[in-house]
Amino acid sequence: DAxxxxxxxxxxxxxxxxxxxxxxxxCLGLFWIIIILFRK
Structure with a gap:
């Protein structure tokens, strides 16, 4: 059937x-988690 x-x-x-x-x-969520971890 078509x-x-x-x-x-x-x-x-x-x-x-x-x-x-x-x-x-x-990937966007992972990017924000990395930013939050590096800011602490």
Whole structure:
């Protein structure tokens, strides 16, 4: 089915975008933790 294939690609792209955003927020959190630790 062409419709099922399109839905699967759409779903996978959402998963990829969410994982990239999660990695970005994790790195940002780690960056702030390092700044706080070095300021003490």
């Amino acid at each position: 419709f099922t294939h399109h839905w699967l690609v759409y779903y996978l792209s959402i998963i990829i975008i969410v994982s990239i955003l999660d990695i970005h927020s994790f």
